[in-house]
Amino acid sequence: MEKERFNNLIKEKLGNINLIVVSNREPIAHEYIGKKIKAVKSIGGLTIALEPIMRNLHGTWIAYGGGSADKVVSDESGKIKLPEGEESYTLKRIFLTKNDLNEYYYGYANSVLWPLCHTVYVKPVFNSGQFLSYDEVNKKFADSIIEEIKVQKELHISSPASSEKHGFSAGEDAEGREQSGQGLNSGANGERGGNVLENVIWLQDYHLARCAKYLKEYDENIKISIFWHIPWPNPEIFSVCPEKMELLEGLLANDLIGFQIIYHCQNFLRACEWELEAQVNWADYSVTYKGHKTKVMSFPISVDANYLNHLAKSEDVDKIIDNIQKNDEIIKPSYEFLAVSVDRLDYTKGIIEKLMAIDRLLEKYPELQGKFVFVQFGVLSRVHIDAYKKFNDDISGLINNINWKYGTSDWYPIVRYFKQLDLEVYLAYYRLCNVMIVSPLHDGMNLVSKEYIMSDTDYNGMLILSRFAGASKEMYDALLVNPFDTECFAEKIYNGLFMSREEKERRISKMQNIIMENDIYDWAYNFLTALYLI
Numbered sequence: 001m002e003k004e005r006f007n008n009l010i011k012e013k014l015g016n017i018n019l020i021v022v023s024n025r026e027p028i029a030h031e032y033i034g035k036k037i038k039a040v041k042s043i044g045g046l047t048i049a050l051e052p053i054m055r056n057l058h059g060t061w062i063a064y065g066g067g068s069a070d071k072v073v074s075d076e077s078g079k080i081k082l083p084e085g086e087e088s089y090t091l092k093r094i095f096l097t098k099n100d101l102n103e104y105y106y107g108y109a110n111s112v113l114w115p116l117c118h119t120v121y122v123k124p125v126f127n128s129g130q131f132l133s134y135d136e137v138n139k140k141f142a143d144s145i146i147e148e149i150k151v152q153k154e155l156h157i158s159s160p161a162s163s164e165k166h167g168f169s170a171g172e173d174a175e176g177r178e179q180s181g182q183g184l185n186s187g188a189n190g191e192r193g194g195n196v197l198e199n200v201i202w203l204q205d206y207h208l209a210r211c212a213k214y215l216k217e218y219d220e221n222i223k224i225s226i227f228w229h230i231p232w233p234n235p236e237i238f239s240v241c242p243e244k245m246e247l248l249e250g251l252l253a254n255d256l257i258g259f260q261i262i263y264h265c266q267n268f269l270r271a272c273e274w275e276l277e278a279q280v281n282w283a284d285y286s287v288t289y290k291g292h293k294t295k296v297m298s299f300p301i302s303v304d305a306n307y308l309n310h311l312a313k314s315e316d317v318d319k320i321i322d323n324i325q326k327n328d329e330i331i332k333p334s335y336e337f338l339a340v341s342v343d344r345l346d347y348t349k350g351i352i353e354k355l356m357a358i359d360r361l362l363e364k365y366p367e368l369q370g371k372f373v374f375v376q377f378g379v380l381s382r383v384h385i386d387a388y389k390k391f392n393d394d395i396s397g398l399i400n401n402i403n404w405k406y407g408t409s410d411w412y413p414i415v416r417y418f419k420q421l422d423l424e425v426y427l428a429y430y431r432l433c434n435v436m437i438v439s440p441l442h443d444g445m446n447l448v449s450k451e452y453i454m455s456d457t458d459y460n461g462m463l464i465l466s467r468f469a470g471a472s473k474e475m476y477d478a479l480l481v482n483p484f485d486t487e488c489f490a491e492k493i494y495n496g497l498f499m500s501r502e503e504k505e506r507r508i509s510k511m512q513n514i515i516m517e518n519d520i521y522d523w524a525y526n527f528l529t530a531l532y533l534i
């Protein structure tokens with residue numbers, strides 16, 4: 001969907017909403033570089049996906065302010081208008097203590113929920129003390145949202161004119177049908193329509209499983225939703241979590257819970273049946289627990305398809321490609337065949353399994369030695385957690401071994417580059433490569449795979465995609481692999497390298513159409529209208 005159409009549809013269907021998006025990670029951090037302050041864009045699927053939505057809907061984004069200069073550039077309530085020069089939405093920063101971060105972010109969110117939900121044989125480290133901190137930080141986020149709702153209400157009462165901009169009146173939808181519910185929101189303390197803007201609370205991800213509970217305690221009429229970006233595990237795996245009841249109860253305070261794919265919705269509904277004996281309606285995917293009904297739906301997240309497609313074809317990217325072809329600063333060994341991956345350095349991403357498949361490829365097809373190069377782009381992540389430190393050491397060890405095994409005086413097969421690059425540079429490598437490998441062991445969606453498809457404008461390459469990434473449900477024309485099956489994985493890389501251009505064009509353009517049909521604006525629109533209809 002074009003972004004103008006998105007804006008119009010949102011206005012027409014939902015009225016003049018005040019969207020409050022809440023996530024742990026902020027979209028832009030302000031960092032001291034020497035004495036200067038630099039705005040640094042966050043990496044990671046969540047922030048990249050939501051940024052264009054916020055730019056268009058001009059809402060408030062509440063997130064943890066983790067940059068070294070975040071406090072200095074924000075006002076006394078932690079607010080700053082972003083992005084610089086455009087100032088289309090407000091970021092409201094929450095400042096957490098070192099202890100909060102250790103216990104809530106590195107602890108419960110990323111040492112318990114992350115491995116538990118991804119089911120990748122990394123044992124969650126359960127710790128009840130960390131759960132208490134996680135809960136407290138969730139309450140801090142809820143308090144900040146409540147404060148924001150009150151501020152918006154005050155503002156609105158002092159300038160009532162803006163209420164006239166509503167696209168529909170209370171109790172009536174865009175087509176004029178009567179609504180039995182209260183529209184998107186009844187506003188704090190139950191008032192609706194009149195002077196009160198429609199608050200839409202949209203929580204993001206596994207850091208905030210308990211937040212809705214505190215908001216409902218403040219006002220049970222507030223409409224609250226959450227989108228869970230990562231997988232939801234099967235009920236057997238989930239059942240080992242000591243805080244499973246608290247997590248489910250927290251989540252069921254939402255009116256709408258979104259997951260990436262239907263399988264995750266089903267896992268969640270089964271957990272509600274197993275653990276809470278809640279009443280699950282399998283006909284409309286809803287759970288009724290303690291008298292409150294929660295709707296559960298899948299919304300596969302996506303990318304800003306048109307933007308990426310145009311940027312990939314831009315003069316800027318052409319120039320970068322030209323420079324790379326003349327003098328590649330990153331890939332030193334020469335190649336005839338190029339394979340590329342871009343991952344946050346995380347044990348769920350299947351990097352070890354991919355390196356093993358490349359080892360097997362070079363062993364099985366020795367004619368590729370001296371001609372094939374694989375570049376692993378990556379950004380270090382969550383480095384204070386032991387499992388991540390060990391993982392980074394394991395990757396380095398394996399890369400060194402493979403390069404030693406096959407390398408010659410002027411060639412080696414694996415290049416690593418673990419610093420963040422501009423999007424245009426990634427797009428240039430996407431256009432240059434013969435295969436793009438995205439092989440997580442388990443992933444909610446994986447937006448890199450969709451980013452790649454929209455940028456393969458010359459149909460030069462082919463996507464090798466893990467069956468265990470949510471994206472494989474839509475990108476079924478990619479070469480799908482089970483990353484644990486080294487032999488088949490190696491074979492699929494080989495097939496990708498030697499696939500005809502016609503076949504690549506046929507498959508890639510089909511996948512491009514699928515992404516165009518459900519881009520990031522469709523995703524946000526579908527979610528927000530589903531919330532409205534509840």
Ligand code: G6P
Pocket residue numbers: 024025043044045046047205229230381382444
């Ligand atoms: C990836 C996942 C998101 C998650 C984010 C957190 O992008 O897809 O679900 O919220 O990582 O990353 P962080 O760097 O904030 O820990």
